[in-house]
Amino acid sequence: MARIDLDHIRHAYKANPVSDDDYALKEVHHSWRDGGAYALLGPSGCGKTTLLNLISGLLHPTKGRILFDGKDVTNLPTEARNIAQVFQFPVVYDTMSVRDNLAFPLRNRGMAEAEVQKRVNEVIELIDLGAVANRRAEGLTADLKQKVSLGRGLVRADVNAILFDEPLTVIDPHMKWQLRSQLKLLHKQFGHTMVYVTHDQTEALTFADTVVVMFEGEIVQIGTPEELFERPSHTFVGYFIGSPGMNVLPVERDGATLMLGHHAIALAGAPAGVKPGAKLELGVRPEYVRLDQSGMPVTINRIEDIGRQKVVRAELEGKPIAIVLSEDEEIPAEPRISFDPKGVNLYADSWRVGTEG
Ligand code: ADP
Ligand code: MG
Numbered sequence: 001m002a003r004i005d006l007d008h009i010r011h012a013y014k015a016n017p018v019s020d021d022d023y024a025l026k027e028v029h030h031s032w033r034d035g036g037a038y039a040l041l042g043p044s045g046c047g048k049t050t051l052l053n054l055i056s057g058l059l060h061p062t063k064g065r066i067l068f069d070g071k072d073v074t075n076l077p078t079e080a081r082n083i084a085q086v087f088q089f090p091v092v093y094d095t096m097s098v099r100d101n102l103a104f105p106l107r108n109r110g111m112a113e114a115e116v117q118k119r120v121n122e123v124i125e126l127i128d129l130g131a132v133a134n135r136r137a138e139g140l141t142a143d144l145k146q147k148v149s150l151g152r153g154l155v156r157a158d159v160n161a162i163l164f165d166e167p168l169t170v171i172d173p174h175m176k177w178q179l180r181s182q183l184k185l186l187h188k189q190f191g192h193t194m195v196y197v198t199h200d201q202t203e204a205l206t207f208a209d210t211v212v213v214m215f216e217g218e219i220v221q222i223g224t225p226e227e228l229f230e231r232p233s234h235t236f237v238g239y240f241i242g243s244p245g246m247n248v249l250p251v252e253r254d255g256a257t258l259m260l261g262h263h264a265i266a267l268a269g270a271p272a273g274v275k276p277g278a279k280l281e282l283g284v285r286p287e288y289v290r291l292d293q294s295g296m297p298v299t300i301n302r303i304e305d306i307g308r309q310k311v312v313r314a315e316l317e318g319k320p321i322a323i324v325l326s327e328d329e330e331i332p333a334e335p336r337i338s339f340d341p342k343g344v345n346l347y348a349d350s351w352r353v354g355t356e357g
Contacts, residue, residue, distance in 0.1 A: 009064035039204035042214030086153035090145035261317035269355030278348035288343025295338035
């Protein structure tokens with residue numbers, strides 16, 4: 001197991017990159033703590049696979065260095081990095097049995113056969129492959145094959161890190177849940193450094209203690225699920241995490257006051273260091289919008305029932321806004337809203353502005 005440092009990494013697939021747009025991965029400068037369970041979360045195409053492949057050595061960065069426990073591995077090939085990687089689609093040896101597929105990474109490293117069998121049996125048990133252990137991989141369904149791939153990633157105890165690249169894509173929803181819980185348990189038990197890539201926020205938030213959110217080739221926030229919810233660093237995080245996502249509304253500054261249309265908005269503290277001319281937006285999660293008889297008048301377009309809560313889709317000053325209410329909350333005849341100041345975040349050019357003091 002190791003701590004992994006990405007030291008000012010950039011990656012471009014095209015030759016001679018010049019502008020930021022030429023880079024699939026813009027500046028990434030970040031450490032993965034030894035034994036941490038991370039989720040790497042972001043939409044398709046944001047650079048998640050690129051980042052994993054740089055760590056495992058399948059790709060060589062255009063700029064920057066990669067260090068494992070302080071040792072520069074940037075120029076080491078994949079085999080020398082001692083990383084287990086599980087890909088989105090199964091990679092198995094069709095002609096081998098399930099058992100031999102699992103044993104392969106161990107035999108390859110010269111482990112004694114008795115020890116190999118012991119580890120393989122543990123993994124078979126762990127991910128429930130007992131029924132097919134002696135079958136050839138060839139005839140297995142896609143999700144069983146993926147379980148074998150997953151098993152191969154988990155079989156070695158001595159790896160620096162295990163990287164999972166959307167490993168449950170081909171697995172059916174029920175088994176998905178089970179496998180994710182088992183991975184989490186495994187992390188608790190063995191304490192491997194794990195990076196789990198997904199575009200699904202539920203998957204990310206249930207697997208990891210730290211979530212790394214990527215957007216357009218950049219890491220936009222690293223935090224606990226709670227931090228991502230309460231204090232999104234970037235409007236994208238606010239929008240991507242939460243269901244429905246954060247409301248983002250254009251505001252203007254009038255001296256010390258923020259104006260949303262002709263309504264003044266209270267902030268928990270004075271904003272610090274906003275550049276003149278920056279595009280200002282206010283972010284407020286639907287959970288922090290209060291509906292009552294005073295405040296800013298809204299027009300309600302639709303009410304969606306989501307179990308113990310309801311989502312009210314309304315319009316404020318001509319802009320859509322979502323409000324989350326508990327199922328028994330009444331909707332007034334002349335609805336007005338206000339924001340809980342502790343749930344209000346201010347953004348300048350999409351990045352969150354801190355407050356003074
Ligand atoms: P993700 O895994 O988050 O979906 P990727 O890392 O696969 O994203 O891709 C990031 C960006 O790099 C995308 O714009 C993608 O089109 C581009 N890209 C990925 N692989 C290659 C490649 N082999 N050659 C050229 N461009 C690529
Ligand atoms: Mg990918």
